Amino acid sequence: MVSFAGKAAIVGAHESPRRDAPGVHPFEIHAECVREALADAGLGIEDVDGLCTAAGDYAEGGAYTDVLDLADYLGLQPTYFDSTDIGGGSYLSHVGHAAAAIASGAAEVVVVTYAACPRWWPIPSPFWDGLQWPAGSGQFEIPYSLSLIGMFGMLAQRHMHVYGTTPEQLAEIAVTCRANAAHNPEARFRDPITVDDVLASPMIASPLRKLDCCVVTDGGGAVVVTSAERAASCRRDPVWVNGYGEALGSFNLTDLSGRLTSPVAVSGPRALGMAGVTPEQIDVAQLYDAFTITPLIALEDLGFCDKGDAGPFVAQGGIAAGGAVPINTDGGGLSSNHGGRRGMYALIEGVRSLRGESAGVQVPDCRNAVVQGLGGIMAASTTLVLGTEAA
């Protein structure tokens, strides 16, 4: 495989400070984020030749030709575009694909953008709180009143059964994210919580309680990816795309119990290998946290601890500020923001960490970051390794 490690960089990033945007169409937030991310890079809209988004899910404003709709709304005529949709981590795949396209010469300045307004969006989801229609293989799943949180609950229940993971250990992840969010003025929730608080919060879908679940916020974010040559003249120091891996796993839920090893175990080693770094060399990890169980499994599959050991790893402070691998330093989806797809926000916090500008807790001397995206019920995975120096 020809590597494009260190051939493209993120030179601009912007996260909307919005958490509640009543009556605002998501495409207006795209415009805000694209404009500000380009300004951050010292570039203008006239420099853009590539546009990537996944904007066809609930409360995102688009439909199935989302990138076409958004490009026109923004007044862009891109010659490179990507609307790969593998769920919440799609934007990380867009960055990986854009880096490859830039390295090949097929594109030069690519904007990857996300926005959603679930707090006010009036049009119901056609997806029945699942990710498929009640047809094809979905006819054996959707009629059972699938609940998104129930699906992750079944995953967590199985992890607890097989590996002895406890509700207290899961709760520790929510507590850590909230402690980080306390330092982020824009986080949705900032008041510290304890393990007991999590365990006392209402049960939503066992074993997941309210505080095991992400916040729901309006907002958006965008990044600008460009070539090494172009990055040299940008306003900000480049954050290099040194490693990228993506993988698809099982989508249907019948084999949910086999999903305790997720496709992160495929994408993670690919990304780390491309960047030429080991888990021990990673200074911070921004891990997709829709529910406490998702970063728990990702920690194992990325190699930050052994399979099945993430519970004790977390309980012993492994993910806290100053721990072996601090995670979700802005407060994560569990406390800062989550509009339905957390991937873009995790990516932007990864960029900020390497710039020394974390929104929450800054890891000192931060040189290598992992950003982990997930889609479906841990069915799709995208891993990026970003660095202050080109690989």
Next chain:
Amino acid sequence: MTIDQALLPVRDETTAPFWDATLEGRLLVQRVTATGALQWPPRGFARPGLDPGIEWTEVSGRAQVSTFSVVHRSSHAHPTTPYVLAVVELEEGPSMLTRLIDVDPDEVRIGLAVDVAYEQVGDRIALPVFRPRG
């Protein structure tokens, strides 16, 4: 019990034999003709080779719970909460997503022995669900 009509399974050419059988109280899965391996959910071919050699076979409906979640709150239009989502492993091997009925949610455990039952949810659909054995 009734469910939102929009959630009713959309029978198709491949899956019609399964739904026809459930109306008669029989549970079918697929067998790969070439290897004898059992397959669920049904498809018009065998994985991973896309071989069209596939046939239906009746199974016992005896299973055990391999994971579950008691759903207390859902944005889903489910008529009653709590309800119990589960994945059960059939004695013959394949696993199915399902719902558990006739059970105290506090009593559900991984490994619980269950048997198939059927809920009539439409004129032509009897939905397989599972209840504790005994």
